[in-house]
Amino acid sequence: MGAASTDTLTPAQVLERARAWYARQMLLLEQCHGDSWSRHRDWCSAYLREELRQRLIARGWRTKGG
Numbered sequence: 001m002g003a004a005s006t007d008t009l010t011p012a013q014v015l016e017r018a019r020a021w022y023a024r025q026m027l028l029l030e031q032c033h034g035d036s037w038s039r040h041r042d043w044c045s046a047y048l049r050e051e052l053r054q055r056l057i058a059r060g061w062r063t064k065g066g
Contacts, residue, residue: 014059018052 009017029044030037057063 014056014061018056022048022052 025048026045029040033040033044053063
């Protein structure tokens with residue numbers, strides 16, 4: 001299955017890719033932090049959520065408040 005251009009993805013496909021990216025990043029960060037993961041999880045999660053929000057805004061998505 002070939003990779004679709006990001007310009008031709010449906011909103012549902014964009015969100016699915018965003019969720020998959022987030023999950024991969026969280027897993028990678030968990031592996032990198034090892035035993036100290038519990039101390040960093042909340043901050044890392046918030047950082048990645050903001051990264052996704054900024055990426056979606058750059059694609060033309062609107063935030064809930066605007």
